Amino acid sequence: xxxxxxxxxxxxxxxxxxxxxxxxxxxxxxxxxxxxxxxxxxxxxxxxxxxxxxxxxxxxxxxxxxxxxxxxxxxxxxxxxxxxxxxxxxxxxxxxxxxxxxxxxxxxxxxxxxxxxxxxxxxxxxxxxxxxxxxxxxxxxxxxxxxxxxxxxxxxxxxxxxxxxxxxxxxxxxxxxxxxxxxxxxxxxxxxxxxxxxxxxxxxxxxxxxxxxxxxxxxxxxxxxxxxxxxxxxxxxxxxxxxxxxxxxxxxxxxxxxxxxxxxxxxxxxxxxxxxxxxxxxxxxxxxxxxxxxxxxxxxxxxxxxxxxxxxxxxxxxxxxxxxxxxxxxxxxxxxxxxxxxxxxxxxxxxxxxxxxxxxxxxxxxxxxxxxxxxxxxxxxxxxxxxxxxxxxxxxxxxxxxxxxxxxxxxxxxxxxxxxxxxxxxxxxxxxxxxxxxxxxxxxxxxxxxxxxxxxxxxxxxxxxxxxxxxxxxxxxxxxxxxxxxxxxxxxxxxxxxxxxxxxxxxxxxxxxxxxxxxxxxxxxxxxxxxxxxxxxxxxxxxxxxxxxxxxxxxxxxxxxxxxxxxxxxxxxxxxxxxxxxxxxxxxxxxxxxxxxxxxxxxxxxxxxxxxxxxxxxxxxxxxxxxxxxxxxxxxxxxxxxxxxxxxxxxxxxxxxxxxxxxxxxxxxxxxxxxxxxxxxxxxxxxxxxxxxxxxxxxxxxxxxxxxxxxxxxxxxxxxxxxxxxxxxxxxxxxxxxxxxxxxxxxxxxxxxxxxxxxxxxxxxxxx
RNA sequence: GCGCGGUUAGCUCAGUUGGUAGAGCAACCCGUUUACACCGGGUAGGUCACAGGUUCGAGUCCUGUAUCGCGCACCA
Numbered sequence: 018x019x020x021x022x023x024x025x026x027x028x029x030x031x032x033x034x035x036x037x038x039x040x041x042x043x044x045x046x047x048x049x050x051x052x053x054x055x056x057x058x059x060x061x062x063x064x065x066x067x068x069x070x071x072x073x074x075x076x077x078x079x080x081x082x083x084x085x086x087x088x089x090x091x092x093x094x095x096x097x098x099x100x101x102x103x104x105x106x107x108x109x110x111x112x113x114x115x116x117x118x119x120x121x122x123x124x125x126x127x128x129x130x131x132x133x134x135x136x137x138x139x140x141x142x143x144x145x146x147x148x149x150x151x152x153x154x155x156x157x158x159x160x161x162x163x164x165x166x167x168x169x170x171x172x173x174x175x176x177x178x179x180x181x182x183x184x185x186x187x188x189x190x191x192x193x194x195x196x197x198x199x200x201x202x203x204x205x206x207x208x209x210x211x212x213x214x215x216x217x218x219x220x221x222x223x224x225x226x227x228x229x230x231x232x233x234x235x236x237x238x239x240x241x242x243x244x245x246x247x248x249x250x251x252x253x254x255x256x257x258x259x260x261x262x263x264x265x266x267x268x269x270x271x272x273x274x275x276x277x278x279x280x281x282x283x284x285x286x287x288x289x290x291x292x293x294x295x296x297x298x299x300x301x302x303x304x305x306x307x308x309x310x311x312x313x314x315x316x317x318x319x320x321x322x323x324x325x326x327x328x329x330x331x332x333x334x335x336x337x338x339x340x341x342x343x344x345x346x347x348x349x350x351x352x353x354x355x356x357x358x359x360x361x362x363x364x365x366x367x368x369x370x371x372x373x374x375x376x377x378x379x380x381x382x383x384x385x386x387x388x389x390x391x392x393x394x395x396x397x398x399x400x401x402x403x404x405x406x407x408x409x410x411x412x413x414x415x416x417x418x419x420x421x422x423x424x425x426x427x428x429x430x431x432x433x434x435x436x437x438x439x440x441x442x443x444x445x446x447x448x449x450x451x452x453x454x455x456x457x458x459x460x461x462x463x464x465x466x467x468x469x470x471x472x473x474x475x476x477x478x479x480x481x482x483x484x485x486x487x488x489x490x491x492x493x494x495x496x497x498x499x500x501x502x503x504x505x506x507x508x509x510x511x512x513x514x515x516x517x518x519x520x521x522x523x524x525x526x527x528x529x530x531x532x533x534x535x536x537x538x539x540x541x542x543x544x545x546x547x548x549x550x551x552x553x554x555x556x557x558x559x560x561x562x563x564x565x566x567x568x569x570x571x572x573x574x575x576x577x578x579x580x581x582x583x584x585x586x587x588x589x590x591x592x593x594x595x596x597x598x599x600x601x602x603x604x605x606x607x608x609x610x611x612x613x614x615x616x617x618x619x620x621x622x623x624x625x626x627x628x629x630x631x632x633x634x635x636x637x638x639x640x641x642x643x644x645x646x647x648x649x650x651x652x653x654x655x656x657x658x659x660x661x662x663x664x665x666x667x668x669x670x671x672x673x674x675x676x677x678x679x680x681x682x683x684x685x686x687x688x689x690x691x692x693x694x695x696x697x698x699x700x701x702x703x704x705x706x707x708x709x710x711x712x713x714x715x716x717x718x719x720x721x722x723x724x725x726x727x728x729x730x731x732x733x734x735x736x737x738x739x740x741x742x743x744x745x746x747x748x749x750x751x752x753x754x755x756x757x758x759x760x761x762x763x764x765x766x767x768x769x770x771x772x773x774x775x776x777x778x779x780x781x782x783x784x785x
Numbered sequence: 786g787c788g789c790g791g792u793u794a795g796c797u798c799a800g801u802u803g804g805u806a807g808a809g810c811a812a813c814c815c816g817u818u819u820a821c822a823c824c825g826g827g828u829a830g831g832u833c834a835c836a837g838g839u840u841c842g843a844g845u846c847c848u849g850u851a852u853c854g855c856g857c858a859c860c861a
Contacts, residue, residue, distance in 0.1 A: 063820085066821080066823065067823085259858095259859085266860090266861085279861080280860090280861065281861060282860090282861070283861085294861095329861090330860070330861090332860095333860050333861070334860075334861070337861095338860090338861050339861070340861090341861090345861075346859095347859090347860095347861075348861080403860090405859095405860090406858095406859065408859095470789055470790060471789095473788075473789065474788080474789070474855090474856060474857085477787090477788065477789085477856080477857065478856085478857075481857070481858080561855090561856095564856085565856085565857090629798095629808095629809075630797065630798050630799075630808090630809080631798095632798085632799075634790090635790090635791085635798090636854095637797090637798090638797055638798085640797090640810090642810065642811090643797090643809080643810075645823085646809075646810070646823095648823065649821095649823040649824090650823090651823085652821070652823045652824095653820095653821065653823075653824085655820090655821080655823095656820040656821035656823090656824090657820065657821080658820085659820050659821080660820030660821080661820080662820090663820075664820085695801085696801090699801075701801085703799085704799075704800095704801090707799080707808075707809090710808095710809095711808080718820085718821085719825080719826095722820075723825090726820095
């Protein structure tokens with residue numbers, strides 16, 4: 018009778034009225050009669066299709082109230098042994114400026130799966146939640162909002178007022194973000210929540226800076242930096258995106274008397290030239306090496322020395338390089354080797370500082386002006402169109418202008434004595450450097466990568482490590498704990514007590530504090546129990562796009578401050594793309610919002626859709642159809658539970674031995690468990706899920722249950738009871754195996770299996 | 786330029802130490818008889834990018850080519 022009916026329940030005067038809509042081909046007939054559920058054994062909840070909406074928040078509340086997200090509570094309540102193996106993950110803190118997107122949803126789904134699995138295995142399991150202040154992005158966002166609403170710049174507001182506005186903005190966004198993480202079902206230990214700018218973390222960052230400064234690894238120096246004129250700040254090499262553009266390569270001479278022609282794509286910088294470099298072996302120019310020329314170039318008096326340097330390629334252009342030390346990274350290094358002057362000719366607003374006709378022009382205008390001048394003076398020899406990679410700032414899109422600036426740097430090559438070390442090949446008390454720490458931390462007994470190719474990428478990056486510029490000219494962030502008074506410098510966690518000191522106005526690169534994240538979240542610089550128990554963390558899980566930014570910096574920082582690696586394993590996931598494999602972008606309008614999708618299909622379906630077909634390090638696809646498919650799976654499971662429940666109600670004697678056939682079925686399930694465990698060990702959770710999914714749907718439901726229908730109407734009592742026992746066993750095991758992936762629906766079924774005295778599914782023992 | 790990946794069914798992807806090619810979605814056909822139509826049963830669909838090599842045997846290992854993508858560096 019119940020088949021082919023859509024059941025609508027109406028609660029009326031304490032009775033439940035049920036509307037059955039009987040489907041008969043295309044005709045629908047409505048019947049109306051009352052049906053009392055209260056007296057029956059069967060849980061009325063199973064009469065309707067699974068409804069994630071009414072379930073999920075209720076279940077999450079139950080979990081949270083139980084306290085089991087906190088490993089200390091698990092030990093206290095006897096769920097975990099006090100001496101169990103530790104398993105810890107720090108959540109890569111999502112940016113407070115945004116809402117949860119599919120990328121963070123994937124991250125949460127993967128990590129929660131790993132964490133729930135570990136917890137059920139009886140490990141002391143800690144997953145630390147956090148949010149990130151994302152200094153530059155946040156400040157830019159708030160400034161933009163203020164500019165739009167009030168037509169004011171940050172300078173109109175002042176540092177303190179801007180800070181206040183940012184704080185308000187962040188408070189609002191933080192709760193949205195945290196609620197969305199909860200909606201995902203994330204079993205994060207909220208009692209250990211950390212925010213990158215909270216008091217504890219702030220102090221820790223200050224402490225870290227001071228320690229590195231005292232070790233001589235942080236220094237202030239005038240070097241060439243990547244300056245973003247649009248964002249008015251320095252940026253690191255990693256924040257640069259190269260864009261291909263068409264431009265012209267000009268070949269010319271500085272003056273009629275100058276013996277060598279040079280080529281450039283940026284003629285406007287040539288007023289800052291102090292040398293022409295040629296290769297030492299280049300016979301064409303050897304006679305001129307060492308000569309100096311004074312020239313009036315486009316209204317600027319310049320002095321050009323001809324030098325020989327190995328870095329010049331004979332074959333490129335004319336084989337001679339005009340050296341502009343102040344506005345080119347390579348030229349700056351050449352100037353180092355040859356002790357050249359470094360006049361700055363472009364300022365922070367990308368405008369010319371040169372005298373005469375170029376004075377005050379934008380660089381692009383100056384370029385035209387210089388070319389015009391060259392033509393007028395008959396100095397331009399060649400003009401060819403070339404495609405060039407131009408450096409732009411990732412955040413603002415501004416064209417990066419290399420400039421010399423006084424900034425704070427971390428010296429990655431400088432040697433220091435490491436007091437304590439667990440890093441492979443580095444012993445306590447050894448002389449070492451940050452670069453050596455980075456190179457040695459990865460490999461046997463150190464950090465291992467789930468996807469091998471990222472290890473190669475990492476090593477490549479570590480080998481080419483350069484001085485790291487850590488100061489940023491913005492207002493929101495961890496302020497550099499350095500004070501100046503005339504010629505004196507003071508560096509300390511607390512400001513100097515006497516008057517007359519002014520603090521450095523810059524803040525730290527956001528990756529400086531992020532690098533400390535695995536241990537500042539565990540209480541460092543204090544020697545806490547958490548730090549001892551959970552560090553190094555078991556695994557770091559994040560998108561592969563931040564490998565150099567974050568993973569590498571954490572290894573560097575943890576190595577320096579703790580003498581150990583920050584994590585044992587690196588699991589990097591790919592980008593989430595749309596159903597056709599395109600990048601998700603605003604212009605394509607192909608964004609799929611995880612929270613919207615969860616409203617429609619349930620969070621379990623969203624989580625699983627993200628995990629299926631995702632192998633570590635490879636981009637994955639998400640589409641609404643896929644999510645719908647897994648909603649159906651949740652419902653399938655729901656109905657399996659309903660069937661097992663109704664057909665085992667009268668199970669009386671559970672001492673009966675299993676029939677040979679049922680024994681076989683049980684062994685088969687054990688093989689599935691082994692497979693799933695093997696996949697978990699290699700972090701192939703996509704395959705682990707697929708194994709469970711295939712088993713439940715196509716073996717358990719399609720075959721075993723179908724078979725059972727015959728057995729259960731039969732007359733052989735022993736066979737019947739045996740089968741009932743096996744059905745219950747398979748259902749319970751399935752729920753356990755599935756729980757890390759689909760925590761809500763499995764917990765809900767578990768709670769309705771009349772197992773009131775048992776633990777919640779999230780802390781039952783994982784099948785072995 | 787240097788380094789690293791991918792190329793397997795119409796689409797998206799698995800394929801763990803070499804041993805008869807797999808899944809999901811889509812397509813097509815059939816199914817109103819009690820867990821589920823948010824379902825079931827079935828059908829069709831592949832020179833595993835190409836060329837060569839190792840091997841009794843290659844999607845899997847080696848060499849080369851094509852092509853798409855990623856990372857790093859940048860040529861002034």
